Amino acid sequence: xTSMTETFHQALQNALAGRDTVSIRRTLIEMLERxxxxxxxxxxxxxxxxxxEDGDAVLISLLPDQAGADAYVPTARGAxxxxxxxxxxxxxxxxDLPCRVELATERWDALIDEGMRLTQQRIESDPMLSAxxxxxxxxxxxxxxxxxTAEAAAN
Numbered sequence: 001x002t003s004m005t006e007t008f009h010q011a012l013q014n015a016l017a018g019r020d021t022v023s024i025r026r027t028l029i030e031m032l033e034r035x036x037x038x039x040x041x042x043x044x045x046x047x048x049x050x051x052x053e054d055g056d057a058v059l060i061s062l063l064p065d066q067a068g069a070d071a072y073v074p075t076a077r078g079a080x081x082x083x084x085x086x087x088x089x090x091x092x093x094x095x096d097l098p099c100r101v102e103l104a105t106e107r108w109d110a111l112i113d114e115g116m117r118l119t120q121q122r123i124e125s126d127p128m129l130s131a132x133x134x135x136x137x138x139x140x141x142x143x144x145x146x147x148x149t150a151e152a153a154a155n
Contacts, residue, residue: 009047
């Protein structure tokens with residue numbers, strides 16, 4: 001007998017085979033044909049993390065208008081302005097919204113770093129963004145990982 005997490009893992013993998021960006025919650029709703037329970041959402045998020053850890057996709061937190069046509073928009077009041085988790089292999093989304101990446105393997109580092117560099121350029125060239133984000137500095141993922149490892153070793 002397969003576990004809930006394994007079942008959702010397969011459903012998310014199948015959904016990713018047909019689309020570049022997949023809403024975890026929407027995939028669950030389509031599969032179950034009802035609103036999922038908290039335990040089911042938790043199992044699906046665990047499955048999504050495993051897919052991202054395997055490097056098959058990037059786990060990213062997006063607002064519905066950032067995710068495109070496949071976005072899951074909850075019906076609760078104000079929920080359309082809340083982010084949800086998605087799995088994506090869409091390089092444009094990853095590069096345009098690198099700060100939204102929740103989990104990605106080293107395989108995606110170059111793309112995320114390029115997105116961070118472009119974001120840094122946008123901030124520096126826009127006086128309004130510069131005023132809102134003083135001191136924001138893009139840090140390449142490899143350097144950030146090395147810094148965290150050194151800090152952990154020092155403690």
